[in-house]
Amino acid sequence: MNIQILYGTESGNTELLAMDLEEEIADSGDHEVEFADLQEYEVSSLDSSKYYIFACSTHGEGELPYTAQEFYETLVEESPDLSDVYYAMFGLGDRFYEDTYSQGSEVLDKKLSELGATRVGEYGRHDASSLEVTPSDAALEWLPQALAAFSEIGEDVSAAS
Amino acid sequence: MTTDKPLQIAVVGSGPSGCFLAQALNRKRPDDIITVFDQLAAPYGLIRYGVATDHQQTKSITRQFDRLFAKENVKFAGNIEIGADIKIEDLREQFDVVALATGRPNARQLDIPGKDLDGVYTAADLIYSLNSFRGKTDVFSTLGEHIVLVGGGNVALDILRFLIKEHTDYDGSDVNDDALEAYLGAPVKTVTVLNRSSIDEAKSDSAMLRELGSIEGVRFTSNHAPEEDLDEKSAAARRRSAVDSLVDTQTSAPRVEVAFRFSTAPEQFLGQDTLEGIQIHEAETQLRSEIYADSAITAVGFEADDKSPIYKGHEDLMRITEDSGRIEPGFYRTGWLKRGAVGTIPANRACAQGVAKEILADIDENRIHDTAEKSGLDGLRHRLAEEPISFSQWVLANEKELNLADVNRIRKKFVGQRDIIAQATTQN
Numbered sequence: 229m230n231i232q233i234l235y236g237t238e239s240g241n242t243e244l245l246a247m248d249l250e251e252e253i254a255d256s257g258d259h260e261v262e263f264a265d266l267q268e269y270e271v272s273s274l275d276s277s278k279y280y281i282f283a284c285s286t287h288g289e290g291e292l293p294y295t296a297q298e299f300y301e302t303l304v305e306e307s308p309d310l311s312d313v314y315y316a317m318f319g320l321g322d323r324f325y326e327d328t329y330s331q332g333s334e335v336l337d338k339k340l341s342e343l344g345a346t347r348v349g350e351y352g353r354h355d356a357s358s359l360e361v362t363p364s365d366a367a368l369e370w371l372p373q374a375l376a377a378f379s380e381i382g383e384d385v386s387a388a389s
Numbered sequence: 390m391t392t393d394k395p396l397q398i399a400v401v402g403s404g405p406s407g408c409f410l411a412q413a414l415n416r417k418r419p420d421d422i423i424t425v426f427d428q429l430a431a432p433y434g435l436i437r438y439g440v441a442t443d444h445q446q447t448k449s450i451t452r453q454f455d456r457l458f459a460k461e462n463v464k465f466a467g468n469i470e471i472g473a474d475i476k477i478e479d480l481r482e483q484f485d486v487v488a489l490a491t492g493r494p495n496a497r498q499l500d501i502p503g504k505d506l507d508g509v510y511t512a513a514d515l516i517y518s519l520n521s522f523r524g525k526t527d528v529f530s531t532l533g534e535h536i537v538l539v540g541g542g543n544v545a546l547d548i549l550r551f552l553i554k555e556h557t558d559y560d561g562s563d564v565n566d567d568a569l570e571a572y573l574g575a576p577v578k579t580v581t582v583l584n585r586s587s588i589d590e591a592k593s594d595s596a597m598l599r600e601l602g603s604i605e606g607v608r609f610t611s612n613h614a615p616e617e618d619l620d621e622k623s624a625a626a627r628r629r630s631a632v633d634s635l636v637d638t639q640t641s642a643p644r645v646e647v648a649f650r651f652s653t654a655p656e657q658f659l660g661q662d663t664l665e666g667i668q669i670h671e672a673e674t675q676l677r678s679e680i681y682a683d684s685a686i687t688a689v690g691f692e693a694d695d696k697s698p699i700y701k702g703h704e705d706l707m708r709i710t711e712d713s714g715r716i717e718p719g720f721y722r723t724g725w726l727k728r729g730a731v732g733t734i735p736a737n738r739a740c741a742q743g744v745a746k747e748i749l750a751d752i753d754e755n756r757i758h759d760t761a762e763k764s765g766l767d768g769l770r771h772r773l774a775e776e777p778i779s780f781s782q783w784v785l786a787n788e789k790e791l792n793l794a795d796v797n798r799i800r801k802k803f804v805g806q807r808d809i810i811a812q813a814t815t816q817n
Contacts, residue, residue: 238735238738239447239450239734239735239738240409240412240450240453240738241449241450241452241453243453244452244453244456287735288594288595288596288627289595289596289599289627293735294735294739356446356449357446362449362452
């Protein structure tokens with residue numbers, strides 16, 4: 229499979245997580261993988277040739293991190309048809325803010341779904357107020373089921389690539 | 390300059406800005422040797438000594454930098470004061486690129502009559518002790534029952550949180566327990582938070598205000614008038630909503646009362662030798678009044694350490710600019726030193742990434758003209774009385790701090806730099 233990891237971050241912690249996911253997937257030797265900052269990724273590049281892993285933090289009271297805002301606004305303005313896009317979502321937040329826990333990623337997830345993209349696997353989450361588990365460890369534990377979910381989608385998508 | 394040989398890059402200051410700059414440069418030029426200097430023996434500056442002890446999730450960004458310093462080409466040189474141990478001119482002679490990220494660590498004084506009275510403190514007096522930067526804890530037992538907190542930003546809210554929290558609210562923190570115990574032996578009964586700005590122009594983040602709501606036994610009041618015509622997504626509307634929900638929370642028999650007073654300026658600290666009260670002026674009513682206070686804590690910003698030898702003869706290095714981080718090709722500033730003490734860690738990450746782009750462009754476009762061979766840190770060792778603290782030495786001290794942590798604490802910090810040096814340079 230071709231996997232594209234895309235991350236939105238405020239403090240760089242989600243970037244670190246994305247790099248760890250990339251390393252884990254690359255080391256397995258089973259898939260092609262790249263990672264990119266959402267602020268440097270074109271919405272028009274989203275297509276069926278890859279599976280996408282989004283990792284996104286939460287800013288303030290449930291807002292998108294600043295590095296994800298332009299990507300999100302482009303989705304809103306251009307309303308691209310994403311019906312052949314499959315993705316997995318990993319959100320970071322602080323459970324302390326009950327009402328808005330990991331909502332940054334949910335803002336993005338909702339928009340991707342509205343545009344026809346399909347989320348697969350479990351919605352991954354990391355709670356920053358739990359200091360026992362690092363975001364990277366939580367994401368690495370979540371990763372295998374996301375990869376399994378991609379492979380279950382079937383050969384029809386992979387065949388297109 | 391030929392860009393095929395590895396360059397020697399010096400970053401002065403290992404706080405968030407210096408580390409984010411080193412990180413951005415290392416990503417694009419992994420073969421260059423980057424040395425991050427710090428006048429302290431421990432790395433991470435503001436993250437270790439400025440971020441509140443109960444905000445460990447913010448401090449956890451050090452994981453990124455632990456990873457950075459684990460790279461062979463990224464070195465930490467602690468306990469080296471640029472300007473004193475090494476002159477800045479000598480540093481520039483041995484490095485192709487020098488970038489200053491020395492921050493603004495000194496509390497700004499509120500310049501009103503009575504500012505030197507006993508009982509008038511700055512936020513830094515508390516924060517640096519709670520973070521074990523200093524061992525001094527006597528201030529904590531003398532704050533008294535009635536405290537006026539001056540300032541409307543996030544640092545003021547850090548102080549407010551400290552004043553109204555109880556023991557169990559520090560679980561998982563690395564607070565200095567001597568300071569905490571000294572304070573909780575005689576904690577505050579009333580806090581008046583004076584903010585010169587209106588609630589709509591206050592500098593605090595609404596998430597920080599909401600966080601106050603999780604603390605038990607506190608009654609909040611506020612003097613702000615309702616305002617209906619605000620975009621509910623604006624920062625002002627979110628801030629109003631956060632304060633309103635604090636005020637609306639029913640608290641029977643509160644331990645502490647917190648009164649937010651917006652659009653209210655302190656004009657004078659009152660008292661002979663010791664603070665007795667504060668004269669205030671309310672913008673809306675134009676009324677002057679006096680409020681009683683056992684002590685006052687000001688949180689009105691931070692400024693450069695202008696006595697630091699690094700700025701001697703180079704005072705213009707402290708000038709604030711929103712423009713380029715380039716002083717001249719090969720010499721740069723980033724973070725609070727460049728921008729002034731405003732903006733959160735993410736804002737300074739963005740700043741460092743911008744300055745890194747300027748540096749990379751200057752390298753790629755051959756604007757750095759001094760092409761002599763550079764020796765980096767090795768070329769300066771003969772000038773040093775003591776070997777710098779390396780990152781692996783710091784790791785040794787760090788592990789000891791983690792191992793020494795008491796129940797319900799994430800670490801127990803060594804107080805003072807001499808102790809850190811001793812722990813970093815001995816195996817046991």
